Amino acid sequence: NAGVTQTPKFRVLKTGQSMTLLCAQDMNHEYMYWYRQDPGMGLRLIHYSVGEGTTAKGEVPDGYNVSRLKKQNFLLGLESAAPSQTSVYFCASSYSGPSGIYNEQFFGPGTRLTVL
Amino acid sequence: GENVEQHPSTLSVQEGDSAVIKCTYSDSASNYFPWYKQELGKRPQLIIDIRSNVGEKKDQRIAVTLNKTAKHFSLHITETQPEDSAVYFCAASRSSASKIIFGSGTRLSIRP
Numbered sequence: 001n002a003g004v005t006q007t008p009k010f011r012v013l014k015t016g017q018s019m020t021l022l023c024a025q026d027m028n029h030e031y032m033y034w035y036r037q038d039p040g041m042g043l044r045l046i047h048y049s050v051g052e053g054t055t056a057k058g059e060v061p062d063g064y065n066v067s068r069l070k071k072q073n074f075l076l077g078l079e080s081a082a083p084s085q086t087s088v089y090f091c092a093s094s095y096s097g098p099s100g101i102y103n104e105q106f107f108g109p110g111t112r113l114t115v116l
Numbered sequence: 117g118e119n120v121e122q123h124p125s126t127l128s129v130q131e132g133d134s135a136v137i138k139c140t141y142s143d144s145a146s147n148y149f150p151w152y153k154q155e156l157g158k159r160p161q162l163i164i165d166i167r168s169n170v171g172e173k174k175d176q177r178i179a180v181t182l183n184k185t186a187k188h189f190s191l192h193i194t195e196t197q198p199e200d201s202a203v204y205f206c207a208a209s210r211s212s213a214s215k216i217i218f219g220s221g222t223r224l225s226i227r228p
Contacts, residue, residue, distance in 0.1 A: 031214055033215070040125070040220065040221075041220060042122075042205060042218045042219055042220040042221045043160070043205065043218040044218075045215055045217075048214065048215055050214045056214075058215065090159065090160070096214070104150065104162045104165070105150075105162070105216070107159040107160050107161070108159060109158075109159050110159060
């Protein structure tokens with residue numbers, strides 16, 4: 001199993017450009033997440049999904065959109081990139097066990113995005 | 117809103133000594149507390165977690181303690197080794213929720 005994979009690994013954008021980050025998992029997890037990681041600020045949740053066709057906002061959703069058309073994929077879009085979106089983006093997935101018991105999040109390798 | 121505070125932000129200890137990282141949480145309904153380790157340039161990975169029905173959990177050189185009354189929990193690493201150098205994140209969640217809140221991280225350095 002590949003676990004959680006992310007595409008691309010690195011990207012440089014100019015202000016105003018758009019792009020989509022792809023996250024894929026092969027563990028049949030229901031929950032998927034997008035985080036951004038900035039120095040000294042830990043992991044901040046952008047958007048998440050509790051199942052195919054559902055999405056919800058996290059702590060810092062502005063400037064981002066997401067879609068979960070297939071259970072194994074979770075896409076993060078930037079419609080008009082800004083320098084403030086320069087960050088490392090991590091995708092994660094987790095399994096919801098019986099009675100909604102929370103479980104470990106499995107992270108992807110990250111995408112380093114620079115917006116000039 | 118829900119918040120997790122983590123201290124210290126940086127920690128340097130002599131190899132072989134112990135390291136302690138502390139976190140407090142605001143949501144009294146939280147009942148799941150994982151700790152993640154992130155090595156330089158790598159992804160975060162779970163190293164230990166604890167649920168609210170226990171006060172302490174150990175796994176070899178690492179242990180986590182939980183005080184639900186005070187709403188704080190701690191990570192203890194004994195006999196530190198160079199490979200323990202990393203950023204450590206605490207987090208808190210309700211089992212009924214679908215997301216967890218992370219602390220801001222502690223950069224642990226082990227001095228030879």
